[in-house]
Amino acid sequence: MTATVVRPTAQPELLALLGRTPVVRVTAELPYAHPGFWAKLEGLAAGGMKARAAVSMLLGARERGELRPGAPVVESTSGTLGLGLAFAGQALGHPVVLVGDSELEPSMRQLLRAHGVRLEIVDRPAPQGGWQAARLGRLRDLLAELPGAYWPDQYNNPDNTAGYASLAAELSAQLDHLDILVCSVGTGGHSAGVIGPLRRHWPGLRLIGVDATGSTIFGQPARPRLMRGLGSSIHPRNVAYDAFDEVHWIGPAEAVDSCRRLARGCFVSGGWSTGAVARVAAWAARVHPGAAVATVFPDGPHRYLGTVYDDDFLTAHGLDLTDAATRPVEIPHPRAAEARGWARCTRVADPLKGKR
Numbered sequence: 001m002t003a004t005v006v007r008p009t010a011q012p013e014l015l016a017l018l019g020r021t022p023v024v025r026v027t028a029e030l031p032y033a034h035p036g037f038w039a040k041l042e043g044l045a046a047g048g049m050k051a052r053a054a055v056s057m058l059l060g061a062r063e064r065g066e067l068r069p070g071a072p073v074v075e076s077t078s079g080t081l082g083l084g085l086a087f088a089g090q091a092l093g094h095p096v097v098l099v100g101d102s103e104l105e106p107s108m109r110q111l112l113r114a115h116g117v118r119l120e121i122v123d124r125p126a127p128q129g130g131w132q133a134a135r136l137g138r139l140r141d142l143l144a145e146l147p148g149a150y151w152p153d154q155y156n157n158p159d160n161t162a163g164y165a166s167l168a169a170e171l172s173a174q175l176d177h178l179d180i181l182v183c184s185v186g187t188g189g190h191s192a193g194v195i196g197p198l199r200r201h202w203p204g205l206r207l208i209g210v211d212a213t214g215s216t217i218f219g220q221p222a223r224p225r226l227m228r229g230l231g232s233s234i235h236p237r238n239v240a241y242d243a244f245d246e247v248h249w250i251g252p253a254e255a256v257d258s259c260r261r262l263a264r265g266c267f268v269s270g271g272w273s274t275g276a277v278a279r280v281a282a283w284a285a286r287v288h289p290g291a292a293v294a295t296v297f298p299d300g301p302h303r304y305l306g307t308v309y310d311d312d313f314l315t316a317h318g319l320d321l322t323d324a325a326t327r328p329v330e331i332p333h334p335r336a337a338e339a340r341g342w343a344r345c346t347r348v349a350d351p352l353k354g355k356r
């Protein structure tokens with residue numbers, strides 16, 4: 001059976017809503033008092049942080065002739081890029097077909113469908129490569145079914161990274177100075193995209209990557225993960241390994257504890273990745289007194305009301321916030337020990353170096 005999708009009318013005026021997000025000074029205790037850090041609130045823009053990447057990838061493909069006017073766009077996503085693509089699809093006039101999985105929150109499914117996305121859900125992880133591999137399998141079937149369909153491939157597409165040039169430009173205009181930038185890493189897109197331009201502006205800038213426990217991006221063994229957004233069970237090519245000065249792995253208890261402290265203490269908050277970067281940014285501000293620290297909050301709290309902010313969810317998943325680590329365990333090398341909670345390593349290397 002050949003699947004069909006309805007082509008939306010392009011609304012290029014939407015592109016004026018891209019980015020231009022505010023920064024706010026965060027001083028809420030996380031869990032200790034700290035001098036404060038800057039947070040870029042990407043959840044406040046239409047289409048969220050990944051609208052920047054989505055618009056960049058579709059415009060790039062249009063320019064190269066890989067995406068014809070009105071042709072469908074097909075992508076695998078755990079949500080945030082899906083919303084960005086829903087935005088970019090409407091702005092540029094492309095139907096959007098997304099492959100999610102059983103763990104995609106019901107509210108996010110509703111939101112994507114409300115924005116006209118056709119959503120396909122895979123219901124079991126692949127034996128090798130987990131949910132991501134299962135989603136990619138379904139995506140390949142869709143590419144074969146839908147004539148002219150284009151797959152942005154966010155994990156490996158350099159236009160994903162390039163889309164964050166605007167984020168870097170905004171940060172360099174909004175902040176007087178920056179010593180340390182803390183970024184969550186999923187596809188590697190936003191950290192790779194901002195660090196080059198920001199280091200041209202502030203040459204001494206240090207970059208701290210924040211990954212999830214159980215993610216294999218920085219060389220730890222891949223395990224089933226509760227947290228979404230940051231972390232991966234594959235090795236995305238977009239990760240700029242050479243750019244990172246250190247990496248932290250954060251567990252779900254630390255992320256939830258931080259999200260809730262943010263929501264209570266300074267109103268702005270978000271989901272797993274926001275909680276994770278906030279904890280590390282507060283730590284960095286505390287251990288480097290006088291340093292200007294900034295981070296990116298990729299989205300807001302709404303998507304996570306049934307997870308991060310739900311006590312029943314925590315109980316069902318055996319999460320006890322009194323277990324949340326208050327400082328990282330140091331490991332000398334990513335393979336030296338498996339991170340079970342907050343861990344830190346100052347040796348960062350591409351685990352696939354020489355194998356790609």
Ligand SMILES: Cc1ncc(COP(=O)(O)O)c(C=O)c1O
Nearest residue numbers: 080186187188189190229273298
């Ligand atoms: C909510 C959220 N936070 C953080 C990230 C990580 O960003 P990046 O893919 O640019 O590394 C993602 C990526 O999917 C995300 O969805």
